[in-house]
Amino acid sequence: MAGALLPVRMTALRLGDGALVLHSPTRFTADTTVALERVGPISHVVALNTVHWSYMSEWQKQVSRATYWSVPGLRKRLAVVLTALRLDQDLPDGAPLPWKGDIDYFLVEGMGVAEADLFHRSSRTLVLIDLVVNVEPGKLPWPLSIGARLVGSAAPHGRAPLYARLAFKAGGKPAADAARRIRALEPERVIFSPGDWFDKDASARLRRSLSWLAA
Numbered sequence: 001m002a003g004a005l006l007p008v009r010m011t012a013l014r015l016g017d018g019a020l021v022l023h024s025p026t027r028f029t030a031d032t033t034v035a036l037e038r039v040g041p042i043s044h045v046v047a048l049n050t051v052h053w054s055y056m057s058e059w060q061k062q063v064s065r066a067t068y069w070s071v072p073g074l075r076k077r078l079a080v081v082l083t084a085l086r087l088d089q090d091l092p093d094g095a096p097l098p099w100k101g102d103i104d105y106f107l108v109e110g111m112g113v114a115e116a117d118l119f120h121r122s123s124r125t126l127v128l129i130d131l132v133v134n135v136e137p138g139k140l141p142w143p144l145s146i147g148a149r150l151v152g153s154a155a156p157h158g159r160a161p162l163y164a165r166l167a168f169k170a171g172g173k174p175a176a177d178a179a180r181r182i183r184a185l186e187p188e189r190v191i192f193s194p195g196d197w198f199d200k201d202a203s204a205r206l207r208r209s210l211s212w213l214a215a
Contacts, residue, residue: 006135006140006144006194007139007194008024008026008052008193008194009024009026009191009192009193009194009197010022010023010024010025010026011023011024011127011191012036012039013102013103013118013120013125013127014039014040015040015043015099015102015103016101016102016122018040018041019040019041019042019043019044020036020039020040020041020042020043020044021043021044021045021046021099021103021118022036022042022044022045022046022059022066023046023048023118023127024046024047024048024049024052024129024193025045025047025055025056025058025059026055027055027058028055028058028059028061028062030062033062033063042063042066043066043067043098044066044067044068044069044098044099045059045060045063045066045067045068045069046068046069046070046091046116046118047068047069047070047071047074047087048071048091048115048116048117048118048129049071049113049114049115049116049129049130050071050073050074050077050112050113050114050115051113051129051130052129052130052193053070053074053080053085056068056085057083057085057086060085060086067088067089067098068086068087068088068089069087069088069089069090069091070087070089070090070091071090071091071107071114071115071116072090072091072092072107072109072114073114074087074090074114075087075090091105091107091116101121102120102121102122103118103119103120103121104118104119104121104185105117105118105119106119106178106181106182107178108131108168108171108175108178108179108182109171109174109175110167110168110169110170110171110175111166111167111170111171112167113164113167113168115128115129115130115131115168117129117131117182119182119185119187123188123189124185124187124188124189125187125188125189125190125191126182126185126187126189126190126191126202126206127190127191127192128190128191128192128193129192129193130160130161130164130192130193130194131160131164131168131179131182131192131210131213132158132159132160132190132192132195132198132206132209132210133148133153133158133159133160133161133164133192133194133195134153134154134155134156134157134158134192134194134195134196134197134198134209135148135153135154135155135158135194135195135196136154136155136195136196137149137154137155148161151163152165153194153195155195155196156196157205157208157209158195158196158209159209159210159212160209160212165212165213168213169212169213175213176213176214176215177214179210179213179214180214182206182210182214183203183206183207183210183214186203187202187203187206188202188203189202190202190205190206
């Protein structure tokens with residue numbers, strides 16, 4: 001971002017049958033794949049918003065057997081069309097998925113943005129992408145560090161950056177209702193793509209971080 005590296009996170013969720021769902025894939029490496037497959041076979045790779053998809057093509061070249069999922073609208077983006085990215089399935093809002101019973105998902109849509117968030121039942125872990133951003137200023141170059149504070153996304157009380165909040169707020173009542181359902185899960189931990197995730201007091205911190213969308 002702005003010419004500087006911004007760390008992002010991939011999360012692996014294990015299903016009841018031992019298979020893995022990879023959430024928001026990061027850069028592919030053989031070592032990462034070997035380590036993951038010691039835990040379980042990679043069966044699903046999910047691009048859960050309209051931004052965090054750029055590494056997915058690397059994964060599908062190497063792990064072609066997996067099913068590749070996306071949020072609605074991602075396959076229509078020009079950059080996605082130009083890369084000939086393979087997207088096997090769109091995530092349908094509320095429809096049954098292969099991991100039903102292990103993972104619940106919630107679709108939050110705004111103006112030009114969509115994000116699907118996952119709740120891993122057995123570990124009571126909520127996995128977001130950009131609905132919460134909690135970047136650590138000390139790990140960023142100073143221009144981005146200042147920017148994170150200005151847009152309200154700096155740890156320890158990070159929220160989605162201002163521009164993302166405006167886009168999601170434009171989703172109106174459906175977006176707010178989805179955020180309320182997410183808060184009502186009362187997760188034990190909340191993991192998101194950018195920044196220091198909530199491993200303590202997760203429910204209370206999530207309520208605070210989403211107060212802008214679900215009052």
